[in-house]
Amino acid sequence: MIKECLTNVSKHAKASHVELVMVQQGDHIHLKIADNGVGFDEKKRESTFGHYGIIGMSERVRLLGGEIHLKSKKNEGTQVIVNIPLKKE
Structure with missing residues (x-):
């Protein structure tokens, strides 16, 4: 998720x-x-066809039992907040 977010910032955010x-x-x-x-x-x-980064992150978080919140405003930036429970063994 971190890699995907930083890749998106690098490629798209300016x-x-x-x-x-x-x-x-x-x-x-x-x-x-x-x-x-x-x-x-x-x-x-x-x-846009072929762009699935956010969908993939959302699915990974869901599989881990967590929550993801995405906030973005045109010309004001983007914020991704993820909360994931730790599994107890």
Whole structure:
């Protein structure tokens, strides 16, 4: 997920700043990746044939029992927030 987010920033965002924060709190991992790039229209995300990065990330998070939240505004950047529970053995 981190690689996919950073790849998207590199290829599409035209950002001058990226913030990556990953912390463990209790039995969850919290991940936040935010950029100050061009952003995009959330209603049109993944509408271009052959672009499945967000869909893939969402599916990976779902399989791990987590949640993903994507916030983006045109010309204001994008923020991806992921919360994943840690499995207890």
